[in-house]
Amino acid sequence: MSALAAGDLLHLTSAASVQFGKPILFRLIRVMTDRITYDGWIWIEGYQLDEKGDAVARRELFVQPAGLRKLNPSPRSSTGPGAPRGRDGGRRATPSKARVRG
Numbered sequence: 001m002s003a004l005a006a007g008d009l010l011h012l013t014s015a016a017s018v019q020f021g022k023p024i025l026f027r028l029i030r031v032m033t034d035r036i037t038y039d040g041w042i043w044i045e046g047y048q049l050d051e052k053g054d055a056v057a058r059r060e061l062f063v064q065p066a067g068l069r070k071l072n073p074s075p076r077s078s079t080g081p082g083a084p085r086g087r088d089g090g091r092r093a094t095p096s097k098a099r100v101r102g
Contacts (some may be wrong), residue, residue: 004031004044008070015067025049026069032060040064 004010010027012020025048032043042065047055 004065004070006030009049009072010046011069011071012061012063013067013069015069016063017061017067023051024061026061027055037062040066066068084088
């Protein structure tokens with residue numbers, strides 16, 4: 001597998017870890033290199049996606065990289081599955097900044 005990058009859409013099955021007997025879709029935030037692992041395993045952080053591509057849970061997972069299946073290259077924009085959605089359900093390119101009330 002090519003190097004993992006933030007934004008990669010991954011298909012996780014039991015080949016990655018026995019915990020994925022029921023496969024999931026996962027949008028990668030980062031590979032956590034600061035954690036001690038067994039040889040052939042890594043920690044990854046990201047979002048589990050539902051069938052529509054919406055994030056349903058933020059997770060940290062212990063997986064075998066050889067079992068990860070990358071479904072697409074890292075997106076160049078935030079318009080694909082798992083991209084943030086506005087309140088009306090439409091995609092937005094970047095999260096809006098919260099206004100501070102004083």
